[in-house]
Amino acid sequence: MQSSLPLNALRVFLVACRHRSFTAAAQELSVTHGAVSRQMKLLEDRLGQVLFEKEGLRMAPTPHALAFAEEIGHAFSRIHEASLHYGRGLTTRLLRVHAPATFAMKWLIPRLPDFNKRYPDARIQVQTATTQQLRLEGAFDLAIRRGKPIQSNFSGIALFEERHSLIASPELLQQIPLKRLEDIHHHVWISSDTRPRHWDEWLTSAGMNNKPWRSLRFDHFYVSYSAIQDGLGIGIGPIPTLNKDIEKGRIVTPFPDLLTSAQQYWAITQNSTQKTLLHKQFEDWLQEQVID
Template sequence: MTLPLRAIAVFDVVARCCSLTKAAAELYVTPSAVSQQIHALELHLGTTLFKKAGRGVALTEAGERYHELISADVQRIHEATQRIRGFRSRDTLTVRTTPTLGNKWLLPRLHRFLDANPDVELRLNATTEPTDFSREAVDVEIRHGEGQWPGMFVEGLALERFIPVCAPSYAQEGSLEANELVHHRLIHSVKAQLQWPQWMTECGLPATGDWSRLLFDRSHMAIDAAVDGLGVALESHLMMWRELGDGRLVCPVRNAPVFELTTQWIVCPFDHLRKAKVQQFLDWLRQERQLWQAQFT
């Protein structure tokens, strides 16, 4: 039976957009044409792939499973087609990174990598989801975690120092005792490895309390909230080196305890280390780490 390749490609776009209208705009066709392709694929598979969700659509359980199985292959076919058509005459390096590291640490430095490697086309994929290297076309990942991934090449990016920070307009540097923080709004990065209760315990304070809290699921949002004067955040100096360097953030606590952790790790299969573009990127990362350490540690 002939595979409905056009319908599969349309399905992948709709699954990503969760909208027939947005998918149609991306594909430069009408929503009706998109709907017809989805209907044809559902008939081919003998199952329903989408259900209505507000003004858009959502994947059914079967649709989610199908998309998981085909999405990486569709992406590989797309990239292979682009290469053959001549749109990718340069070598593409695909790097996956956490959103905060990508935004706060990698992006300000990328110009040096691009200048030193003009033949490499960089694709940066920012997500907290760990890469399945057996199915996804990712060359190397900078992953958040504890560094325990057996069978993979793993190298810590840097030893990070976690400190409480706020805008100087909110509280001046060294103007507070640790126990005074309970009277201020505490900004939480809910996925961070170091949380306020651990920091409070180290200071000899209760690990819980009637705190005024502001919670984010991304550290870069917590850092920006602190810069905007919304409260005191507990963050890594790896992620907020610019804000600390230019004075937009200060540590308001006198004699704050020092917490040092490695939370960001360079990860890839060992056979990826044979790729010249991966070695170029890793060499550059190590150079940038040395420059950062010399300036901010």
């Protein structure tokens, strides 16, 4: 197989896989059925692998072809995003923001409609990562991080301090009230693998060293948080990250004054990145949201 693959054939291949039909692909691309067939034959010869097989009256992608299409589809998306970001004109109003999953889902995304209203020509692409994926790698313009000092090749602006509090669904507390600290033992304690020490930190702040009588554990906090909202038990959650849900009554904080020690959130940018106007507008907007 040659080291490079024909880009046009790959483009036709993706369309044919999406439609699962040479005929439909030819119609979308405004070419003949034979032209699609020739491009697929060229690609198969280069790969040394059959990509389409006869299925009734049409040529359908093999499982191998669909897996290959998913892989290269990501690559084509990255090329498209790069062309938007580094090209000229209004399409350059693109900012790629990399953030922890819970922060993105519970703090950033609920506030983004306000930014979109102010700057309707801007496009904010939010990329999320779990706790294990928070290395400062990949294609992004601005990253949100918590706690750890900023690396030497990055600069940042402080956003807010996050603390953790006991949280529960209001429906659960109607059934099993939490009036005193000791009442937590009437509940199932929910925790997550990615935040294993948060219960211990909160118990320390409450002057307790008890262990749960009943517990549930999930892999990621956003899964644990879903279980808490559904009333499966009580847990420890970040404040003010969850403030929108608290304001809407989705969860409550039975002991709001009992909080863990603070960790700082930062909006950080690599020093080699030349900030665009949109980048600066987004940083200013983030700081406004913190004040509000």
